[in-house]
Amino acid sequence: MTVTVAQPTSRLLRIRRIAGLGTAAAVMPYMLIKIAWMFGLFLPSEEMGEADWRAINATTAVLAAVGVLLALAFVRPWGERVPAWLIVLPVWVGTGLLVPMLVLAPVLGPAAMSRDEQAEASTDLWVYEQIFVMISLIGVGIGLPLALAGYARARWPEALSGPTDCGDAVGGTRALQRTVARLMAAGCCVLGVVKLFWAVGGTLGLDQGRLVHRDMWWHLLSASTGVWAFAGAWGLLVLTSGRGSKRFLPPMAASWISSGMLFSYGLYSLLTGLGTKRPSPESEIAHLLAGQAGMVLGVTMGMVILLVLHDRRRALGEGT
Numbered sequence: 001m002t003v004t005v006a007q008p009t010s011r012l013l014r015i016r017r018i019a020g021l022g023t024a025a026a027v028m029p030y031m032l033i034k035i036a037w038m039f040g041l042f043l044p045s046e047e048m049g050e051a052d053w054r055a056i057n058a059t060t061a062v063l064a065a066v067g068v069l070l071a072l073a074f075v076r077p078w079g080e081r082v083p084a085w086l087i088v089l090p091v092w093v094g095t096g097l098l099v100p101m102l103v104l105a106p107v108l109g110p111a112a113m114s115r116d117e118q119a120e121a122s123t124d125l126w127v128y129e130q131i132f133v134m135i136s137l138i139g140v141g142i143g144l145p146l147a148l149a150g151y152a153r154a155r156w157p158e159a160l161s162g163p164t165d166c167g168d169a170v171g172g173t174r175a176l177q178r179t180v181a182r183l184m185a186a187g188c189c190v191l192g193v194v195k196l197f198w199a200v201g202g203t204l205g206l207d208q209g210r211l212v213h214r215d216m217w218w219h220l221l222s223a224s225t226g227v228w229a230f231a232g233a234w235g236l237l238v239l240t241s242g243r244g245s246k247r248f249l250p251p252m253a254a255s256w257i258s259s260g261m262l263f264s265y266g267l268y269s270l271l272t273g274l275g276t277k278r279p280s281p282e283s284e285i286a287h288l289l290a291g292q293a294g295m296v297l298g299v300t301m302g303m304v305i306l307l308v309l310h311d312r313r314r315a316l317g318e319g320t
Helices: 002-038 051-075 077-081 084-118 123-155 174-199 208-213 216-241 249-275 284-319
Strands: none
Touching: 002 051, 002 123, 051 077, 051 084, 051 123, 077 123, 084 123, 084 216, 084 249, 174 216, 174 249, 174 284, 216 249, 216 284, 249 284
């Protein structure tokens, strides 16, 4: 019996260490490039030397440094003593940013290079910089969730395993969860329909004078947002109803990634739209509404997930 339990635990710990250290190594090129851009070195275009772009690069360099610290926290003993919110918040944003990007990376990488070449970026060095950036993002997108899975399995086992419906805890919030989840699912479906409508060529809500800026990058990101919005709606409804999936992990992963994605991409869209000169095909009001809707949906979905996990831990504790 001891051997049967020890083998999976040992294997999970080994994967957790490899993924955590691999993530820290993968993010280093990205962080170094962002630091160089922040100081005006090796810039691919003159526009990126302006103050607004330098501020964005400084912010992403800080986020990369946080990613390194998180990866180390996942594999070191001191990481399990870090307050939960210091782990959960950046990981929620990070997985929301990176996991959807990971699926699109083989297409988005060349598309980004092509777009920057058309924008008269300095292609010689820029090609190598883009390659390093994509390697870092793919490495983090793969390694961070694996390291997180091992870390969460050790610290919060109820978040990843077991059946979806484990009963109601005494004094739980299931009724509130269901009401809010239905509202959020409806909002996700509306946003998903809009994003998919734009992705397949619809022009309602777009600026007719900027339709030329609908490149492959924009179409794929719109489609990705739409798909993940529907995935999040499904996951949230399953988590709060206990029906639709026997295993807890699939709806938990779908709602976790979707909520983080909607929040982080909504925030990023608003910041880059206001802080840079990069044109967006959406009209100003559509761009603002879509970004704010994503942020509100993402945060509220995250709060429902926390309520689900809180009640789940209590229910499992009461059942033992």
